[in-house]
Amino acid sequence: MTADDSVGRLEDDDFPAYTMGRAAEMLSITPGFLRAIGEARLITPLRSEGGHRRYSRYQLRIAARARELVDQGTPIEAACRIIVLEDQLEEALRINAEYRRAAGE
Known part of the structure; x- marks a missing residue:
């Protein structure tokens, strides 16, 4: 692996670069919160060897959004469902925009 490969992976939004402790520290949440949203299947962390x-x-980013909703008083299960629905809506809007562009060409 070259240095360029390492930099590229760190720039990749999907590269599992953060341990649970570091992730919790960065978001000012507890490891338990990360486990809870994992159990709710909002996110599925990769596992090291x-x-x-x-x-x-x-x-x-998804965990931070969940934290924001929970801090506003939303139960964690409902927060996870809201985030899934927001993601589905965003994807539907993106697809719709693509169809409109294609129809206009």
């Missing part, structure tokens, strides 16, 4: 959870930047 030693079995430790590893999180990507994309997953950290």
Whole structure:
């Protein structure tokens, strides 16, 4: 692996670069919160060879959104469902925009 490969992986939003402890520290949340949203299947961290959870930047953004909703009083299960629905809506809007562009060409 070259230095360029390492830099490229760190820039990849889906590369599992962060341990549970580091992820929790970065987001000012507890490891238990990360486990809870994992159990709710909002995010599924990859596992290192030693079995430790590893999180990507994309997953950290999702965890931060969940934390925001929970801090506003939303139960964690409902927060996870809201985030899934928001993601589905965003994808549907993206596809719709593609269809409109294609129809206009």
